[in-house]
Amino acid sequence: MALKLQPMSMTVQLPSSFTRPRSRLFRSSHRVYMASTLGITSKEIPNDRKPYMPPKEVHVQKTHSLPPQKIEIFKSLEGWAEQNILVHLKPVEKCWQPQDFLPDPASEGFEEQVKELRERTKEIPDDYFVVLVGDMITEEALPTYQTMLNTLDGVRDETGASLTPWAIWTRAWTAEENRHGDLLNKYLYLSGRVDMKQIEKTIQYLIGSGMDPQTENNPYLGFIYTSFQERATFISHGNTARLAKEYGDFKLAQVCGIIAADEKRHETAYTKIVEKLFEIDPNGAVLALADMMRKKISMPAHLMYDGQDDNLFEHYSTVAQRIGVYTARDYADILEFLVQRWKVAALTGLSGEGHKAQDFVCGLAPRIRKLEERAQARAKQASLVPFSWIFGKKLSV
Numbered sequence: 001m002a003l004k005l006q007p008m009s010m011t012v013q014l015p016s017s018f019t020r021p022r023s024r025l026f027r028s029s030h031r032v033y034m035a036s037t038l039g040i041t042s043k044e045i046p047n048d049r050k051p052y053m054p055p056k057e058v059h060v061q062k063t064h065s066l067p068p069q070k071i072e073i074f075k076s077l078e079g080w081a082e083q084n085i086l087v088h089l090k091p092v093e094k095c096w097q098p099q100d101f102l103p104d105p106a107s108e109g110f111e112e113q114v115k116e117l118r119e120r121t122k123e124i125p126d127d128y129f130v131v132l133v134g135d136m137i138t139e140e141a142l143p144t145y146q147t148m149l150n151t152l153d154g155v156r157d158e159t160g161a162s163l164t165p166w167a168i169w170t171r172a173w174t175a176e177e178n179r180h181g182d183l184l185n186k187y188l189y190l191s192g193r194v195d196m197k198q199i200e201k202t203i204q205y206l207i208g209s210g211m212d213p214q215t216e217n218n219p220y221l222g223f224i225y226t227s228f229q230e231r232a233t234f235i236s237h238g239n240t241a242r243l244a245k246e247y248g249d250f251k252l253a254q255v256c257g258i259i260a261a262d263e264k265r266h267e268t269a270y271t272k273i274v275e276k277l278f279e280i281d282p283n284g285a286v287l288a289l290a291d292m293m294r295k296k297i298s299m300p301a302h303l304m305y306d307g308q309d310d311n312l313f314e315h316y317s318t319v320a321q322r323i324g325v326y327t328a329r330d331y332a333d334i335l336e337f338l339v340q341r342w343k344v345a346a347l348t349g350l351s352g353e354g355h356k357a358q359d360f361v362c363g364l365a366p367r368i369r370k371l372e373e374r375a376q377a378r379a380k381q382a383s384l385v386p387f388s389w390i391f392g393k394k395l396s397v
């Protein structure tokens with residue numbers, strides 16, 4: 001017999017620590033040009049917002065924007081995906097694991113190895129740690145990204161263990177990505193340079209908030225988004241590797257470098273999917289690209305919060321921009337790279353709307369660079385902001 005549940009109404013009183021002080025919410029900062037270039041929007045939240053809602057308001061999203069006949073394209077591409085996309089996954093036995101780069105807790109020399117790690121990281125500046133922590137937190141919100149991929153019509157993992165190549169890719173991609181946050185988290189923990197509890201809180205807040213990529217359950221938009229993001233993470237982990245080397249921590253450089261290599265492989269797979277869409281449906285693909293770029297690609301961790309700083313993501317992004325790990329220029333470069341990768345300028349036979357979209361995306365990168373230069377020139381003097389991740393020490397943003 002099926003249980004019949006009585007409808008009931010319940011008011012849940014959450015502790016005040018679930019909420020953020022409203023008066024301080026969404027102070028707009030004139031210095032967040034990079035974040036605003038990257039599509040971060042903050043609006044006043046309505047007063048009736050429930051305390052367990054995400055700390056920042058997200059867009060009201062369009063849903064299921066791809067028509068059913070186009071969703072069929074993905075079914076028809078299953079054989080192709082098996083041959084062309086799954087080959088970019090690495091067999092588990094051939095993959096590196098976080099333990100390969102960390103002191104071995106089962107070995108005699110564990111304490112010595114930890115000591116060496118702490119010695120190596122001692123002189124690395126706080127700016128770098130804040131950026132590495134932000135990158136690690138971004139990786140740690142992986143449940144959100146797997147969820148995001150499973151919002152996409154036609155490619156989602158319908159059962160949790162579906163055998164379509166799309167679902168196999170998503171699960172294996174997630175499993176590969178899972179090593180990134182794991183490795184960075186353990187390395188940072190052992191360094192003793194950062195406030196782990198504040199970092200852990202930020203991760204919990206971020207996973208609870210989700211993300212707002214505006215991909216509308218639409219795999220065209222979704223795969224453009226992931227192409228962009230994999231390249232963005234490839235660039236930023238590559239830059240943290242370069243800087244770690246400059247600071248003399250070659251092991252940390254190796255850690256960031258090996259993660260960057262994974263991101264590159266993932267970028268190759270996602271850009272290949274979009275390349276295929278450009279081949280079979282150039283008009284639809286160029287419209288989708290223009291749509292994503294008009295909306296701006298929001299960063300996956302743009303809803304981050306540590307319980308203290310209402311503009312944490314903007315502050316972290318500003319430090320990342322200042323030390324050259326990820327900049328507004330990189331955003332423009334990624335767009336330009338993708339436009340070339342997908343040979344957008346050479347597309348022919350487009351509709352009137354398609355032509356407009358083509359012109360828009362082909363001319364966008366130089367426009368973003370110009371805007372960024374102007375924003376740089378307008379930027380006021382830097383102010384000092386405390387970061388809970390480094391025990392409240394203040395950094396210039």
Ligand SMILES: [Fe+2]
Nearest residue numbers: 139177180233
């Ligand atoms: Fe990653």
Ligand SMILES: [Fe+2]
Nearest residue numbers: 230233263266
């Ligand atoms: Fe990635």
